[in-house]
Amino acid sequence: MVESRAFSAPGKALLVGGYLVLDPKYKSYVVALSARMHGVVSKHESEDNHTRVTVTSSQFNNDSWSYIVEENNAFFPNSVDGKRNPFIEMAIFNVFTYFKPDLSNKLDIQIEIFSDSGYHSQAGSVLKRNSFKEFSYHSHSITEVPKTGLGSSAGLATVVTAALVSVFNPNLDVNRDQDLTLIHNLAQVAHCQAQGKVGSGFDVAAATFGSIMYQRFDPRLITDLPEHSAGQIYGQQLRSLVNQVDWKVTIERVRLPDQLRLVMGDVNSGSETTKLVAKVISWYNANLPRSLDVYEELNCLNEEFIKTLGVLNSLAAKDPNRYAQMMEALNGGGYKRIMAFSELAKLRNCINCIRENFRLITKESGADIEPSVQTELLDACMWLDGVLTAVLPGAGGYDAISLITTKDADIRSQTEGNSAFDAVTWLDLSQADIGLVEENPIHYQDLK
């Protein structure tokens, strides 16, 4: 019998800290989502004289990527048919290089990818399910199906890395922080190299560790690695970076306070994060020292927001009566009753001021971080019963919106038929604080 293992990793929403998190000195707050990316891996003896890794994503028109990996080619994956996926390639390259496996017995490694519905627009898809899981099947390839922006590539890099690590280290235990850190470090390197841009890595960190307060590592840790063609030197430096170097990254597990939940709405048009980031960086550099003041003010607001969520978290345990009154106030108690609770008022004020600063940056930089249609939409959300805050997560723009609501808030029925919400599709997902987990491979069989 072929032994399989399966892993899954969550999507993310960056609630506060967008742009600032690119600088290691600023904190961000990332919520992990119930939408997850899955990888099922099995190892066979190769039937020819090659070690192969084949990754299939049958949900996307039977997409598949197959690579031959040889030690004498410095483990650089060589596509069998010219079809390439940079995230898969960089995960293969870095995990093989890290483990430097003896490939005298040739392997045939197969990884099946499954992604939950929240990651992609569902138009024209067909559901297949078994009694454990269900997935949407599309008639187009992965690059042709519109995304919702939950971090599919970070999830992919993380599960492919975990799957390959499990092949070379059968004792892998994702409940051990040490093992998670290995996967995190390798997946960060792979994702960063595949992206061709240096994101802050909050998405890979959330895919691995779940909901977190995140402060990034110095980007040079990865960009200073030698060229891939450097072979053994690359391998030595990668192992040193992954095993020995202190990344000075802050990853503290967090969770939204009790009885609050995250609601995400897809706005169905999308923005390109790299272009927004480029515009904001050039605005920042051209407007120093005033732009630094704006960032510092944003940072104070972000920190206050994060701290106050922590206060609510402990209040729920320490003073459940007052906490219940707060939830009641949010569930239709009206503006005055909500703002009478200093913690709720503080959270709302922080978000209002954060949004104000991003509108200023939008105006001055030309990067549509909070364009006026989104301002109107967020403002409309703030009048709904049960809504604590409404923000554009991550880089902002025309992607998704994120609301923090009470668990009883019924956003769908309150917005149905209201033209102010015509552009929004409420996504069928919520926060789910857990990061990478090991799954049962049987749960992915016989999907019909």
Ligand SMILES: Nc1ncnc2c1ncn2[C@@H]1O[C@H](COP(=O)(O)OP(=O)(O)O)[C@@H](O)[C@H]1O
């Ligand atoms: N289910 C999947 N199967 C295979 N590749 C995937 C899958 N989901 C995402 N990817 C890869 O990730 C890329 C999208 O990454 P990216 O543009 O960074 O979007 P996101 O913001 O969702 O991370 C796709 O083009 C594809 O290469």
Ligand SMILES: C[C@@](O)(CCOP(=O)(O)OP(=O)(O)O)CC(=O)O
């Ligand atoms: C601007 C950013 O700080 C946040 C971007 O957050 P998104 O959630 O918008 O990210 P993508 O999934 O890459 O589009 C850049 C970063 O931190 O990488």
